[in-house]
Amino acid sequence: MQNSLKKSSNIPTQKDDFPGEKKSLNVAFVTLVSIIVAIGGLMFGYDTAVISGAIGFLDDRFNLSPSMSGWVVSSILVGAVIGTALGGVLSDRFGRKKTLILSGILFGIGTIGTAIPNSVSVLVIARILGGIGVGMSVFLSPLYIAEIAPAHLRGRLGSMSQLAISIGQSSVFLTNYYIAQNGSYDWNVAVGWRWMFAIGAIPAIAYVILMLFVTDTPRWLASKGRKEEALAVLNKVNLDKNVSQRELKEIEASLASGSGGTIGDMFKGTNKKPLFIGVIIAFLTQWAGINAIMYYAPEIFKQSGASLGSAFLNTVFMGIVIVLFTLLGLWLMDKAGRRKLFLIGSLGMALALFMIGLTFNLDINNGVWLLVYMLFYLAVFMTTVGPGMWVLLSEIFPTRIRGQAMALSTISLWIGDYLISHSFPVLLMEFGGDITFWFFAVGSIVMFFFTYKFIPETRNKTLEEIEQMFNFKQ
Template identity: 50%
Template sequence: MANGAEPKSGGNTKFVSLVSLVAAVGGLLFGYDTAVISGAIQFLQEKFSLSSFMVGWAVASLIVGAAIGTGFAGKLSDRFGRKKTLLLAALLFTVGSIFSAIVNNFTLFIIFRIIGGIGIGISSVQAPLYIAEIAPSKIRGRLVSLNQLAVVTGIFAVYFLNLGIANHGSHAWNVSTGWRWMLGFGVIPGVIFFLLLLIVPESPRWLQLQGRKDEAFKILKKLMGEEEAKKEIGKIDTSADEEGSSIKKLLKPGLRKALLIGVVLAILQQATGINSIMYYAPEIFKNAGAGDNTSLIQTVLVGGINLVFTIISLWLVDRVGRKVLLLIGSALMTISLGVVSYAFHIGSTGTWVLFFILLFVAAFAVSMGPIVWLIIAEIFPNRVRGVASSIASVSLWLADFLVSQAFPVLLDTIGSSLTFLIFGVLSAFAFFFTLGVVPETKGKSLEEIENMWKQS
């Protein structure tokens, strides 16, 4: 495959994979910044004398920024392109990481967490969308899910980083300085992401819709070979001619169903409680009887399980399909959360809680984690994909905000058992919603998926 040569299949798989990996580094930022707070929060609480509500706000402020970022991401990418929008995300993330680590005022800390969150929000929409628009349909699920693999890699890495920093100094040092290093290290992946984005091409589908047909064809030819590129250009043109550019198209009967699926799955991904575990894992394990150091080690185990089963999902998604994995995952999540709720109810702690939390994380990682982002990236029409993906992603981040803000308060009021029972009920709803409403999109091109909604 030297010098960009094309394989017999007509496409350059190595080139597609390389470009997808670069875009997926955005997921690394996502994972890093959403999970780094889990190790820093106990020290921030002491540093700024935070109430349980303000602890929730310290975590959820990033999510507010992410919701803002997703709200603007679609319009920005439809106007300026996927690549430039991702560059903006990398810049905002880097600025947020630097300044949230050096401030001495809690209000300023929140402001820069929001700025970093805007970058995360933009990246969370644009990275999977960009990959979906360049990937061949047969391996699109695997390549888009690289973004989620990067997310959980970032989460896993930051758990080790937090543990290493926390063990580097005394408790007093962690309260004054350690949490700053945890947050500040985010500058490194932010700068790497920005530099790597400079070498990838723009989305050919976006270029074609802007009338830059020669550029679009050149990129598609490199991605999939000349013959397939010609066919793909024709499909994009036909799709654009039929659909128009108005967001009102999403409210028509077929596409209204697509929007419903995207929004509901996005909300359920967060409402089932995954990020409560990711953000507050050390505190959960402390409530289950673990000491400070033990709870951090168990948190690393959570990150490891998340990573391993996300890799398994990458292997399965284009073989088994999206819907089957969602059904299996949501069923196991429901069972796991039910058992965790019961264990807290009867006061049984330790291995019971750890095992079923790990099972829940594994089930989520193989299903709701990567597949919801994949579905959001692939089910919408070409001309409104950016805006429609933003609507679904805003819903996801708002749900994440509500859960993250409410979780510590729920633990203090109704207790661990009822809190996890609520998550279990929502996981059961995710199972039945998937069973009754969500279609299978495995192996279909983006234009074929669009036609599927027109026929419904």
């Protein structure tokens, strides 16, 4: 395949074909921009963690049934689907930067709205609005980074979105614990959950302000015929202007080889295979149960017999593990590769989920073992599949359809997330923890076989090389 690629394209296929390119890179600029853009993931991380702390109090405050409790948790995902669909179209038309700024504004409005309602209907509406912002930012942040980062750093920098998600989750677990511990249970039911939500306005405001100082990506600018602006950005990325000129020519050649960027183009020709991979792998990450654990962690611990204080303290340990192992995944992404991490991660997650189910089955879930196996699951996910999925989705699609194709893949993720998070309280009540977590283990096994069969290795390849690779792998 490599020989065919070299014969059929003048795009270099090995990182060593670019002598001195790493030395010409403006690492400080690329890293700073990637960090700012990745903060968008912090908003998603904030929401997944804050609802896990608030939902128990909301259940009592509004007398929610298991089904309605699942709806309050999962309602934000309805907004996320809308936001992702809009984000794909808006980002391709108006640019990645403007759409990301809009996502921060919407999330800020939504998170403030969730702190003030006195009815479930208003709470749900506010969560849907915030979900629109989350839906835009959670896939556009890694997409932006993929379009500006060099090939040899794209995995590491792209993983920053997952790191931001993890930091958001970890900090909110700590905040939830502090709020819950510093007031009576009745106070938390009446007021405490409002503070948990309201704090989310802080990262939203910071994100909007910082994004004002960020440029758009060179690949989007080139796709709109704004060649001089694209070259100006590439000159900020590279210290050597010759490297920038060569990269711009490669981007233009890649754009010229396709036929526009309409929704229909996603389902044509060589675009079908990466779209199939993106849609399925995004859904499988949710079937593997990650957000059921993130949304309902305190409730899972309380069902196992833990006190309220212990349940919230356990989530603090979860937050520490999430950040530490996301950092490890950040380091491994460009060293081990995406495919290998997916294969190892899916098997490790299946083992952890099986053991979590076993603790419920053998009724040994009221001690330390449930926490140990949940921490093991999170460690594996955050090192492998968590950052790997966003990096993979951000790099397998051609530039001309990347925004819309990644949006469709992310909608698949939201659908899976909604189905799992909405049904989880009912599954836990009707079938118990053992069957529920063994069901998630099956999802991890399916992910392993799907990865083995369909996902190629994309490490150390430029976005244009990856497009060529799919052109030949039909």
